[in-house]
Amino acid sequence: MSKITTGDFKESLKFSPEVREQNIRTLKTELFDVLVIGGGITGAGIVRDAVLRGFKTALIEKDDFAAGTSTKSSKLVHGGFRYLKQMAFGLVHEALVERKILMDIAPHIVHPTKCLLPIYENSAEPPFLIHMGMWMYDILAFTKNIGRHRMVSAKELAILEPELRQEGLKKGAEYYDCKEDDFRLVMATIQSAAQHGATIANYVKAKEVIRENGKIAGILAENRLTGESVPIKARVIANATGPWSDEIRSALFDEHDPHVRTTKGVHLIVKHSDLPITRAFMQFAIQDKRPIFAVPWKTLVLLGTTDTDYAGGLDRIYTERRDVDYLLESFNYYFPKANLNDDKILSAFAGLRPLLREEGKSASEVTREHAIFEAPENFFSIIGGKLTTHRVMAKDMVHRLSRRLERSFSVSAKNPHCITDKVPLYGGDIVNYETFRQEWVGRLVRENHFDHDIAEHFVESFGTRIPDVLKAVAATPDGRERIHPGLPHVWGELTYAVEHGMTLALDDFLIRRTHIFSLEKHQGLDVYPGIADWLQKRLGWSEDEKQKQINRLKQKVHFTQYFREEPSHENPIHRQS
Ligand SMILES: Cc1cc2nc3c(=O)[nH]c(=O)nc-3n(C[C@H](O)[C@H](O)[C@H](O)COP(=O)(O)OP(=O)(O)OC[C@H]3O[C@@H](n4cnc5c(N)ncnc54)[C@H](O)[C@@H]3O)c2cc1C
Known part of the structure; x- marks a missing residue:
């Protein structure tokens, strides 16, 4: 797929903790056309579509990108053969x-x-x-x-x-x-939006609504790393919080009619x-x-x-x-x-x-289709859908947001049409994937002397951004060494993940940026000390903070091993249906 770029396009994206801090300052000071809440695949799709149409757009995510449902999928982009039985031919x-x-705009993923x-x-x-x-x-x-x-x-x-x-x-x-x-799909979508000028920050949680003259004027958020308040002014707000959609509506507006199952x-x-x-x-x-x-x-x-x-x-x-x-x-x-x-x-x-x-x-x-709810005022919620159809969901949402921006604020899209099917995701500007793969694997093995599995892993994970990864590898002591002997990830990826992937926590790296948590039976518990030390130095963690990070990782391991213990009664409704 050839490159289509917009005005604010940045070829190589710096997406570091310092960029996040700068983005938070921007969130506090500027007025946005569109604010997206939620950095799963739905929010990522919306922020990308909105910024590509030329709106001044921001996104906040309370945790890490894709920390919710979007990294718990079956890893399929599929038509859904089973929905034929429900006669859902349109879907x-x-x-x-x-x-x-998606194969065209993200052929590496x-x-x-x-x-x-x-x-x-x-x-x-x-x-x-x-x-x-x-x-x-x-x-x-x-x-x-x-x-x-x-x-x-x-x-x-x-x-x-x-x-x-x-x-x-x-x-x-x-x-x-x-x-x-699924993580790479969300991240490449987020990075693509940032590359085209969207203001994006993870670990920023929407907490309250800001009203001016009785009307919704934005969201009061919290920087979860510092506790500081982040007031964000926006004309329209897109609630893309997936399973949290009802919870956030009830927190912001005291609305209790459920939309989500x-x-x-x-x-x-x-x-x-x-x-x-x-x-x-x-x-x-x-x-x-x-x-x-x-x-x-x-x-x-x-x-x-x-x-x-x-x-x-x-x-x-x-x-x-x-x-x-x-x-x-x-x-x-x-x-x-x-x-x-x-x-x-x-x-x-x-x-x-x-x-x-x-x-x-x-x-x-229950249908896998999606629906958009417009209420109250300029607050829109999107529910349902699938990872596979996120781009269409985003297109529908941005269409609705555009209409509201035009009608209520006389703000119109610079590019009236959705172009997300034509613009490659970050790292996805590849004309022929098989040729690209062969060329890069060959180069990485012959010229850079990486093992074959590491070369394949670079191609699939980073696509055309491999040169940035190689720079990160060169800038990292022992950057070429494997983090875990049985896995293809190298230490240089830690630098890349922090400088280009807004990695801010131990589990951001072990669970999502690398999947070491899933790929290996110790789930990263055998390799975390070196990573935690490195992150402590780079992110300025206190000893206390480092320990918190380690405990958080251990707790996440516990969630995935819980079945080995006695069944809990925490989930009151549970029936196979
Ligand atoms: C087991 C399973 C398997 C699946 N398999 C597939 C599959 O193979 N293929 C497919 O196409 N689909 C699949 N799906 C469906 C797909 O994964 C989901 O539809 C999709 O990931 C939902 O994304 P989302 O962005 O709406 O929600 P999420 O990914 O949950 O994102 C919502 C985000 O909002 C954030 N958030 C919440 N509250 C706030 C707040 N106050 N402030 C800021 N941020 C907030 C959360 O932290 C979260 O990151 C599967 C789903 C499941 C559960």
Whole structure:
């Protein structure tokens, strides 16, 4: 994809703690057209769309970018084959088109992958219906299809995927969707917005509404690193806080009519060597026939997910014993040779789907479409959707915000049309990904003498920003050395993560910037001391602060290992649906 740039475009983005401080000063002093609350994929999409249309735009995130649901996904950019059963043809078509657009604007992050839906004698749907569904899945992508499905015999499947249960297997449908790195997708979207002039800060929490002459004039936020108040003036405000949407509406406006239905989704993480499958599997849980996925991802396989109503605390989501049992039972049925058990689970993560509230439906049946609520005044909330469709959600939201800006403030967009499908994400200005990958991997191995896996990791994580990473590597003592012997991350990435990725906490780096937390059984607890010392020096932490950071990391490890203990009663509503 070729480059389209706007006025404030910065090729190499400095996105450091000092830039954040400067951004907070800007937040306090300037009047914004659009203020976005929430730095998950939805907020990231909105801030990027708004700034690309030429609005003066800001975004605040109370935690790290993508610390909420957006890093708890199944790592798929997909049309959602299962929604065909609900006759949601419009949604599936939209998602299939978005799949291709995301491949184009972020080719280093979103990659096509083969998927497989095995069909058994006792499958809920007969083979001909699944075959018809597959045709429809291809057709609904129109010209944006990324590969046609094919039906595969049981005999061939036994060779292609020997881990799969053979008993009762009739055939399988092989089709295509995409895999992604959800953190990288959010971060590249945020960085793209910042690159085009948006004012963005993480660890800034919206707390109160500012009123002038009785009208909403902005948000009083808090810098969570210093406790200082950050008053932000804005003409229109976009609430993109996902699962927190109702909570924030009630905190700001004392409004208590719920828009969101939060359902919990759990994934188990196992090593790929313990379940050596080559395709992403869609299967149906043996307990209730819900679709479940086994997705090979990096050196892992993600097994998910549950879908259960959730009414507990939004900032502390545990994986419980019953979540794990539900998934193990089904996946052991489908992959009997793997003999999956607690010992093979590295960790288990839980996220909350911010679904549109629809009464009388089970969690799985609730629509994955989105809706925008305009109230009160210039405060807009967006609910629902999927990671895959975030760009369309953002487009709809910015369209609504533009209309309000025009009508109430006579402020019009410099570029009236949405161009987010044409502008590459940060690091995504790549014409042909395969050529780019081969060239860069070759160069990094031959000229820079990196191991092959490190070179591949650089290409997938940073795309065309690799030169910045190489500078960071050169500027870091032992910058070329691996942080963990079994993983491709090198110490220089710490410099890059802080200077170009607004990394401010130990878990920002271990959980999100590198995924070491998920990729390795100790979840970073065996390598954190060196990283904590480095961050302490760079970020000026006191000993107390460093200890807090370490405790926070340990607590997050605890959340993902909680299922090994007795089940808790913290989540009062819990039913597989
Ligand atoms: C288990 C699971 C698997 C999924 N798998 C897929 C998949 O494979 N593909 C797909 O397309 N979709 C998938 N989804 C759906 C997708 O992940 C979500 O729709 C999407 O991530 C929601 O993003 P969001 O930005 O709306 O919410 P979030 O990512 O939760 O972002 C909201 C942000 O708002 C911030 N915030 C909250 N309150 C405040 C405040 N007061 N001030 C400032 N910031 C605040 C939070 O810290 C948070 O970062 C999955 C969802 C789940 C739960």
